[in-house]
Amino acid sequence: MTFANEYKGFHPPSPSWTPDRIDPSTTTPQEFFEKYVATRIPCILTSPIAAANWKASTWTADYLKRRSGDLTVKVERKHPSTGGFGSGLDRLEMRFSDFYERLENGDRDLYMTTQYTTLEDKEEAMHKVLEFLPHPLTNLVDDFPLRPELMGHLVPQMVNLWMGSTDPASPTSSGLHYDYQDNLYILLRGEKRFTLFSPRDTEHMYLQGNVARVCENGYILYDGMQRRADGAGIRDVAEWKVGVAERRLEEAEETGEGIDEAEKELDAAMDELLVAGGEDDDVVDDFDDFDDIEQLDDENSDIKDVDEEEDDDEDDDNGPTFAQVPQKRFAPPRSHTSKRPKSPPTDPPSFSTIPISELHTPSTKSLYPALQNATKTSCTLASNEMLYLPAGWFHEVGSAGDQAGLHMALNYWFAPPTQKVFAAPYEDGFWEDGFLDVKRELETLQRERHSII
Template sequence: MPKKLKLERVDPGTSAEEFFSRFVSKRKPVVLSGLLDDATFKGKQWTDLTYLATKAGDVEVMVEPIHPTANQYGTDVERIPMPFRDFLKSLRDDQGPHPYLTTQYSDEDPDAETVFPPPTNALKDDFPTVPRIMGNLFLQQVNLWLGKSKKGSSSGLHHDFHDNLYCLLQGKKRFVLFPPSEVKNLSPYGTLDELHPNGLISYEDIPVRADGLSKRAACKARIGALERQIDALKAKGKGKSKAHSKELKALMDAHDEALDELAMLALDDQEGGDEVDDFDALMGGLDDVEAELAAGSSSPSKATAEEEEEEDDEEAEEWYGIGTSKSEDSEDDNEDEASEEGSEADDSDDFLDGDKPSEPSSFSRIPTAHLHHFLDIPTTASLPPDFSSHDFPGLRKATAPYVVELSAGEMLYLPASWWHEVTSTSPDDAKEGDVHMAFNYWFYPPDALDDFEKPYEDSLVWSYLRDKGRPGSGDVPADRIKVGKRSREKGDSEGLKKAKR
């Protein structure tokens, strides 16, 4: 029987600095033997389904039915919209299988997903935006995971693109964990582009930087940051001193270089079509901003302000939607939406009957049942009819995995790109609902691993993004930042699917 490792456990009262030093910076997963100690965390109350219905029952959510043959979630099954109150009511029914509440996004408006998707947008006063223990990491999204399965239901083996703090409120979760370096042995759908030093996996169809941003997203943020610096410097004086003029010229040169880089990245995104597309609109808008800066005006005209507002909406999708390298290709969007509603990572190079595969790049091709049989652990998953273990020789070469039994009232910290398969089981002794329930935070993966105070290496970009995303900053409120369905739900070059847990 293959060896299985046990994961270290720590007290949730550990200081943020120590937690960063021992686990975040080392890219090591760890179990925390308790829930968040923040005074604002009231997640324990959510196990009372009546409380949840009263607090958030009116919001609409999308729930995922279980796959009828694979007997697992995280597959290409059409999701069902319903009021959250009705979903909670359905969980009280003993007759299964029951639908599952997972990552939320809008099918009609794929780019409307927010940092606080429903039903968490109605629960925001019940949890801290960034838990104390997570220090200075930048929040990407929170989610509530809610389902009912007495026998256990699986997510499939996959990895995410963000650091995960997973809070189990009710039920049990069994995690099978492999490090990112095992990408070579775990048969992902995608083709590896780069394994970053911080462990983040980048695929050829979704190339991303180590901090989780696409080059284009980071470039647009850099342009915005430089424009702010130029405005601020111009507001200080008229440029009469030599030092002032020299500093202004350096900023303007850097701004020009960033514009040139964005132009090249935008051109790289084009696929040879002759149509006038959003590249022209993008560069036109930036040219207007550049002209405004060159004219020395710190108060943009009404027309320019409107253009900047439109660009801000576009930027928000780019920066906060990890891997959104082609977010303007609407035709591709529509085609891809038809092939992937309700899974969790990215896409592959293989085609079946001329169609793209249903699973995204960060999902493993290894069937869940085969993984469980190989590790000699219980399973409710089924093998596909054409299965052959010879198709997955890398599994035997992979390092011994961690197998983690997480109980209600515990948390798991999982760095970005750690492979995991999750089996969720409802409790037998719950007072009502018999549900399994978890709440998680996703954070952009840090790449300055020796700096607790500033854990992202590109300080110019991340200072700008923090200002843009900080609630009350006067720019884009954190709960309104567009991140895009494809930032965690698409399996193509437009983003990364998140997994169902």
């Protein structure tokens, strides 16, 4: 397995390293960006988001059921053979209140992960909103900021609510994998233990996919993926540039100034789109619908070691592109080597094939010898603490419920920055324009109705 690892961010100096634990009130967004985001260093924040409308830490069962109970959610089922989630089984649709009550009654076989929609499900405006703010959060939008101030100019791609149930005396575990986005993860109930590896250790992670390159910021590209290091699709960006150029030309024609320059910009954008038009990610053609593909190519998917119970994690794949939702996704390629142990064929490329037992207690004759060359670190997240985890950092998450056995978290996914400039963390306005478009749609819908359904 050979690929270019261009990662230039932080790498733990030793297994004893642990993330800084800081009070978010003691830092500014620019300081946080320069010390942690730009350098790609995980960090634990010892209190939740500081915002006037932050109410998630006080959510109760009655409140959530009252506000969002009638909304329909899609829930993963534990696989009957492996006992894990993210296995490709069809999701169950049920009212959020029914799902919550089943968790309260001790059902360990259901897990609510990212909620995806298709254009067929809703009108386009609603679809944009639901892609960014899926059920059941659409009716809870007043309880948290869409864009946490601490994260500065990073652009959020999606906000998610995660819920599951575990036996308090027997924590569950996810598979080892990584996110394609920067993650701000806020634990609301329960406790989480994170086992971490930096993107520098990618070659030791025994990934499902054929890695082509690890970018400077930790974003991992596979063979056939046509994406920038901030996760934006090459063709999506080209289409966006054409739209920007067309608007500028219209403005120039209205004012009578700068028409020649605007026409040249449009010509250049059209040329770039023509070049990008034939480029696309390799895709999965063997699945019936978009939801199946999302579920397989979703970093929320959980891999279970046959000998262990696993039931949750909080991660996604390439992330939404706001106005455009890809109808096909990058295919999980074959394993790098025939000697490497295989996981079930539904495992996404961002997951490792290393079983949880080998990750924590390697056998004397391990089938994963390269793992010993990686620098493994760990940390624990308590209720009402936040973890900032840069894109590309591998993590395995152990989940423990509260006294009632429930664990719940809210997380934001942000497009990973490619520039080290606080005011301009991306090379252009692609992600910012997409977020503003979604924000406008959400504000329009909020004015039209008191509750988004």
